[in-house]
Structure formats: C-alpha cells, structure tokens
Amino acid sequence: MxxxxxxxxxxxxxxxTVGVMTLTKxxxxxELLFASLPTLFALHxxxxxFVWLGLDGxxxxxxxxxxxxxxxxxxxxxxxFLIPLSVMLFEQTRARRRSMMPFVVLGGLLTLFxxxxxxxxxxxxxxxxxxxVYVNQGTNHTWIAVLYxxxxxxxxxxxxxxxxxxxxxxxxxxxxxxxxxxxxAFTSVWCAYAAVASVIILAYFWKSESMxxxxxxxx
Numbered sequence: 001m002x003x004x005x006x007x008x009x010x011x012x013x014x015x016x017t018v019g020v021m022t023l024t025k026x027x028x029x030x031e032l033l034f035a036s037l038p039t040l041f042a043l044h045x046x047x048x049x050f051v052w053l054g055l056d057g058x059x060x061x062x063x064x065x066x067x068x069x070x071x072x073x074x075x076x077x078x079x080x081f082l083i084p085l086s087v088m089l090f091e092q093t094r095a096r097r098r099s100m101m102p103f104v105v106l107g108g109l110l111t112l113f114x115x116x117x118x119x120x121x122x123x124x125x126x127x128x129x130x131x132x133v134y135v136n137q138g139t140n141h142t143w144i145a146v147l148y149x150x151x152x153x154x155x156x157x158x159x160x161x162x163x164x165x166x167x168x169x170x171x172x173x174x175x176x177x178x179x180x181x182x183x184x185a186f187t188s189v190w191c192a193y194a195a196v197a198s199v200i201i202l203a204y205f206w207k208s209e210s211m212x213x214x215x216x217x218x219x
Contacts, residue, residue, distance in 0.1 A: 003130045005056065008049035015042035015195055018202050025205035028213035034086035034164075035205060040074070041195035047071045048132065048188065055127055068125040069118065072134050075191045077114040080148050081107035084155035087164055092214045096160055103155035110147055114139050132188045149175065163204030170197035 019039030026035045048071050054064030084107040088100035117138025124135040153175070156168025174193045178186055 005049045005052035008045045008052060011192070011195070012042045012046035012049065015039075015045060015198065018042075018199060022202045022205050025209055027209075028216065030089045030216055031205075031212065033082065034090050034201065037083070037086065038195075038198040038201055040082075041191075041198050044071065044074050044191060045195055047074075048191075051125065051132060055125070055132070064125060065123065068132075068134060069123055071191075072123060072136065072187060073115075073118060075134075075187050076136075076139055076148075077111050077118060080114070080151040081111040083107070083152050087155045087159050087161075090161060090164070091159065092216060099158065100155055103151050103158075106147060107151040107155075110144070110151055113144070134187045161204075163200055163208075167197060167200045170194075170200060 015038055019036070019042050022035045022038050023032075026032055047067050050059065050067040051064055051071060053059045054061065054067065081104070084100060084103035088097050088104050091097045091100060118136055121136050121138035124133075126133045126135075149172075153168045153172050156164045156171070159165055159168075171190075171194050174197065175190055178190045178193070
C-alpha cells in the first residue's frame with residue numbers, strides 16, 4: 001500500500017469495505033471505536049494516495065505537505081491514544097478498564113507531545129526505494145518510539161479479548177520486520193501493513209456476534 005498512489009487508493013477501498021462490514025456488527029457503543037479502526041486505516045491510506053500524487057507531480061507542493069501532515073498526524077499523533085482508548089472501552093469489567101488506564105494516559109501524553117512536535121518543526125517528505133519517508137525532528141527520537149510501542153501494542157497485549165492480543169502480535173511482528181527492512185520509511189510501511197492486519201478485527205466481530213454485547217457494567 002505504500003508503494004504508489006494506485007496501491008494506496010486500492011488498498012483504501014478494500015479496507016473501507018472491511019471497515020463497513022465491521023461496523024455493521026457493532027452491538028454496543030463501547031465497541032464502536034475499536035470497530036472503527038479498519039475504517040480509520042482506510043481513510044489513512046486514502047490520504048497517503050494524495051501524497052503520492054503530489055510527489056509524482058500531479059498535485060501542488062502545498063497539497064503534498066497538507067496531506068502528508070494529515071497522514072503523520074494520525075499515524076504519530078492520534079494512534080497512540082485511540083488504540084489504548086478503544087481497548088479500554090471494550091474491556092468488560094471496571095477492574096479491567098482501570099488496568100488499561102495507564103496506557104490511555106501514556107497515549108494521551110504522547111499525542112500532546114507529537115502534536116507539539118509536528119507543529120513546532122517542519123515536516124520533510126521524500127521518496128526512497130519506492131516508499132515515502134516522513135521526517136520530523138521534533139518527534140524523531142528513539143525514546144518516543146519505545147513509549148509509542150508501549151502505548152499501542154502494550155494495551156493490546158494486556159487485553160482480555162483474544163482478537164486484540166492477536167492484533168497486537170500482528171502489529172509487533174510488522175513493526176520488527178519494518179525496523180529491520182525499511183526503517184527509513186517506518187511510518188508509511190508500518191501503517192500500511194498494520195492496516196492489513198485490521199482484517200483480524202473484522203474476523204473477531206463476525207465470530208463473536210452471538211456473544212456480544214458484553215455485560216459492560218459487571219464489577
């Protein structure tokens with residue numbers, strides 16, 4: 001999905017279909033945010049399609065910057081907060097939701113820091129080996145990456161919902177492979193293949209339809 005405008009737009013269409021199918025299986029408002037992730041990934045890939053069009057000379061430099069900034073805003077700014085929040089909301093008991101709160105707080109703080117970095121420093125966008133490279137000096141730090149992975153994957157690993165754990169495993173594997181093979185284009189490549197992993201979410205909502213909604217008021 002990260003190799004051309006066509007790949008991004010086609011991938012966005014496929015993920016959009018997965019997203020709509022997932023949303024039709026929602027039975028409680030607490031399920032909505034987690035079920036929305038495939039649709040959000042679809043919109044994310046759609047935005048990067050316009051970045052490719054700009055880099056290929058079909059759109060203005062300003063459009064490339066705006067769409068690239070929107071892409072990075074979601075990837076770096078919103079994901080570390082939205083994913084832990086979606087996991088917390090989905091957990092069945094108050095005790096489990098409280099145990100997820102540290103990940104939500106960490107994700108929220110990361111979001112605030114990322115938003116500061118993305119507004120305080122210029123975003124550099126380029127193409128290297130058929131992948132888009134996004135560089136922002138305010139957010140390009142190893143310690144941020146460690147906290148980011150802790151917030152996103154950690155919340156999934158500690159969930160009592162098996163599908164979330166598998167989604168976390170898939171994302172961690174994708175992360176390690178991306179770091180080893182295409183670290184220079186980490187944001188674009190990881191987001192693309194993490195989006196593909198959202199098929200796990202659809203499978204879960206279909207498989208668990210007869211068991212939901214869960215007793216969310218359970219102590």
